[in-house]
Amino acid sequence: MQSNEIRALFLDFFARKEHLVLPSFSLIPKDDPTLLLIGAGMAPLKPFFTGEKKPPHTRLATCQKCVRTPDIERVGHTGRHATFFEMLGNFSFGDYFKEEAIAWAWELVTGGFRLPTERLWVSIYEEDEEAYQIWRCAIGLPEERIVRLGKEDNFWEIGVGPCGPCSEIYYDLGPEVGCGREECKVGCDCDRFLEIWNLVFTQFNREPSGELTVLKKKNIDTGAGLERLATALQGVSSFYETDLLQPLYRYFSELAGPENRDRTIPLRIVTEHSRGIVFLVADGVLPANEGRGYVLRRLLRRAARYGRLLGIEDTFLAGAVPILVEQMGSIYSELVQQRERIISVVKTEEKRFHDTLAQGMEILDRYIEQLKGEGRTVLPGSWAFKLYDTYGFPIDLTIEILAEHGLQVDRDSFKHDLAAQQQRARAARAATDQAGRQSYREAAGLKTVFTGYETTAQEAQITLMLVDGRPVETAGAGSTVEIFLDQTPFYAEAGGQIGDRGTIASGSNLAIVEDTVFTPAGQTVHRARVTAGSFSRGDRVEAAVDAEHRRAVSRSHTATHLLHKALREHLGEHVNQAGSLVATDRLRFDYTHFAAPSAEELQQIEEAVNRIILENLPVTVTETTLEAAQQAGAAALFTEKYDRDAVRMVSAGDFSRELCGGTHVGATGEIGLFRLVAEEGIGSGLRRIEALLGLEAYRLVSREREQLQKTAQALQTTPERIEQRLEELLEENRLLQKTNRELNQRLAGFMLEELLSKATLVEGVPVISASVDANGMESLRLYLDRIKERLPSVVAVLGAVNDGRVLLAGAVTTDLVKKGIQANRVIAAVASLVGGGGGGRPDLAQAGGKNPAALPEALRTVPGLVREQLAKSKEE
Template sequence: SNEGRGYVLRRIMRRAMRHAYMLGVKEPMMYKLLPALQKEMGEAYPELYSAETLITETIRSEEERFLKTLDKGLRLLDDEAGHLKAGDTFNGETAFKLYDTYGFPLDLTQDALRLKDIKVDTDGFDKAMERQKAEARKNWDGSGDAGTEKIWFELNEKLPATEFWGYNTLKTEAQVTALVQDGKEVSEVSNGEFFLLTNQTPFYGEMGGQVGDKGKITGKDLEIEVTDTKKKLDGLYVHIAKIVKGHIKNGDMVLMEVCESNRKAIEANHTVTHLLHHALQEKFGASVTQKGSMVAAERMRFDIAYPKQISENELRDLEDTVNSLIRQNLKVNTKLMSHDEAINSGAMALFGEKYGDEVRVVCVGDGVSTELCGGTHVKETGDIGYFNIVSESAVAAGVRRLECVTGTHAERFVQDIEDKLHRVGACLKSSFNDIEARVNQLLEEKKKLEAQVFELKKKLVSNKAADNPDNFEAVNGVKFVAKILENIPAKELKAFVDEIKAQYPEDTIVALLASNEGKASVVIGVSDNLAAKYPANSLIKVIAPFVGAQGGGGRPDMAQTGGPDATRMQEAIDALRKAI
């Protein structure tokens, strides 16, 4: 991970990787040391065996990523420190840029420069770091309800924790204990948005990845819309509210009512996270652990520790497993027990989560899933209806994200796909079942047509050069061909140059410049008998400044460059002619 102990471990590993790199090891190798580690420490840490595949793939993936960073970072470091000599000090701002932009830690910069007896301005680095943090704090202070955070500490001192009744009921009477508007505690609210606290509530406050409940609060000549519910500090349930009708005072008795359809959709998505967790561990092993989740009414998001992309076939297998558990209509039970008792019974606890002495354990079926969880859930898995994985992606190193839908939202997702396929079929004048074959046929035709167009373009460019003597200039005894072309992709220019060189294999220099959406692409070709005297990779540097390029690359017989400015291409040709 990028925080806590995971971050520390990554830094230690990267120092070892850098030392290996400096010893000449340019390929991943640390992952190959796992057998030696298993031999030395496997008895004390059996996970080294049970999670062998995950550990190996995670280390190798980290090595591959860091070697790219290291190579780029060391080149930048060499560029920035090239003018320094022993005893000099490396700029702290630049060291921070290496860290912030390229992921090159300060200690690696120090290690690399220590070999040259060059120090790093750590004060400058720290100041740059503090400026960035201050800017982040400034941006945070101006967003969300950050400005009202102080009030929750004050209310937490004088109010008891809110009693939560939402596991057993969606409706209850309660007494208002505090009202907060515009960052201040007030005695009465008659309009606008505000925060409302009560002595008890059926509204679930956002925590553990599950979003807060929505609903309404009513009273005599009073109607309030609750758009969200948060849990603050040691148990204050804060209802984010808006006056619809009437006014409310601190101390009023009100009727709290959770939106049932919204809660049921959330419960379905929360229970499905437990089923998905079970399916993932069943397929990939117990080392696949939850790294985070977001459970809302419309969809759920589930992050897991896994080092590589999950294939389409694997995703279908996961869907099948979860939907099978849904169809079995398994009972979902909850129990309260001590933390130790829960762990000893085999309940799964999420690493990094804080648990009290007494915990709530959610059990699905007979041993299918047993997890410590404070969220709300369906009574039976059949209540979920249907499950579908919408997407799978990477969110961080070694962390994959699954986004999923359930129930009517899953049905709508599938219906939407079917509707799109029918519309595509209509556009292609093809039946639903023949869409894939028709698309493949069109792609093949497109590929053939593109090849034909490419050949025609080549002939057009080369024929223009051959048929019109004005296309050739005699410059210092050389046949010089220079063309400005419109809307020719950069990757095609080289083939065009080859075509002209093939027709005129001696004493020829060809320069083709193409403009695409205001950007310039340039390719220069030189006959083999002139390559030593007029190397293309030198001539290209004459043109580069005119198109906004830093330089160019290639060989004596062929070189290319590109830049953001296509307005000075004629000037570039004139400069090239002069250079020849």
């Protein structure tokens, strides 16, 4: 039975049992910061099990993509360990329980999949008499094939909370796959008994006291690995032999070539990891140095390294994409939709790892050779840390490679060095942060009501003033003061948006607010200069925001939302905001992406934003719940924590929706003009884009127009013909360079006879040292080539003066290099006499100098230098 049939049969079976069949959830957990990746069929359904959310049906069934890496080192060495797998499951939320779960599992395994009953075994929790009776009496399974196991194997719990016993169904692959012991049965560590289905009976609650209480509503959570079912149903001994992995295995085997096809473990590792790599990227994960991005990076680098062991030198992992698209695209549409992006991400990351691997392996090989030569078996942690910190070589790869040589890493020492580096980084950050922060303990208990969404002017009362961090009762003209108000229209710096500016006034008393920030406790601080009169604590004042400054910042913030959406439209849905700066008519936006966007892509992004600006879409703010905003497609920052019951959703028509607390324009047309001005990489998988808008964008266009006009005048043409005029000038330059080369060649021909006539013999060796007319190093080398054509054995050193600097070039024919004469040494000695330096090879060298007047005398030393080298060579 093929895997597609197995998957369909399972889901159809439970659909007939009144289960709602749901599609696979993304590998990236939704609203669950406790999970890095989805690693079990029940993981995306956790809110239904905990009661946090109501399930769409009391009976569900899924085929869930999963990634799990704790056993990554065992992948390839066994036929059952995998990092990526599909988990078939049926779930009950207070509906049916143990009897139905066991009966239906048995019905499907024996009736639907038609696995022979004599090869089926089960395990139960040793104290679960109810499960035993169902298996023994209701199902009729022989007692000897019902194995009781302890809490470690057959009781599911995760600390305090719902828990319960489980029962597992095993398929006997046969004694030839096992350990050979007569007493071998379920529970043995060998590969003979393959677990194909786990039934978890969530019937208890573990209290904080440790006591078990019975749940009022009992749940069922089951998981049947598709790869394991396929192994049993296709009559093979490992899932690598199933139709799920064979197409990939054959592909990589062909790449490895006949000489490597028997290297089973590397082929298995590359095959298995390639599936996880492709599915992770398809779901939006990008390679990174931490989190789920590191899981992807580790899989990819491990697969790439084993590919090298198979003799595959070029990037090759992206070749798995079309195979998986054809094989599984009808089930997982994201593979089809994201095909080109997956290929690009995988190729880019693998290519980047090429350099790291080559450089790191060269150093690690030297370390291994040194350890073996010294009879040591442990690599010092400092050596491993240098590989990791200086060359970016992953520590897990170092550990794995050393293990292949019977060596290990001093992990404690490595962790110590890593912790020390992290501590230094934290200390540096803390020092930087401390420079611009204070505790504001004096403001404890004070509250500020923000009214800036509704108004830009607000009557308020001064509740506290600080000068140099100390409370004051009065602040007079000339003071720099931090003012706290009971309510304020000033927006404090947050979410990347800079703080408002404006004034605080009372009669003739005036303070200019230059910045607005939050204290660590969340109170608003107005950083101001008193320019007239004075203020006292308790004064009633008028707080007024600089409306033009606010509008300019609001233009930037709305434009940031439009840019974010345009980036996702043109680069892919994997793009996420990683930071931003929203200032007056300018913005900086950090985002996740695996490669530099092309010039064409950047132009499309800029045009998309300007198109939305021209459409003048209304920008609206909606107070709603987090769930409703997410259903509406609102983008959110992964790093932000949101109130589930009250979030602020900012929408630009139907184009973009984001959760945001910042200030915005009323319609996109108010932004005016949007211009991208910079784009660069700022880290692994992170990029930064900068833009101007509004008046700043207009001023940029004006400056560019002025520059074009000046350039056109200098080129004696019009702005429209600048490109054509440049092409004409470049062509003229190419012709001049060609003429110059021809003249140099003719000049070299004229000069050659004169140079040859200056040759002197030093102990039988022809030596030429002379000054020539040359307009560059290329001309000097041309002279040397001509000399060597005429004299097959010669030492030649030529000098020239060009733009007030000395140029030197020297050549030694191969026969004389063997006699000990080296051009690089001769040139270095001559160059030192003209105030310069240089180098090169024994047969060809060049140099420069600052003292043209010393050139004639320096060239006269060449015969003596040749004589010295010949003498030294004879002595050796």
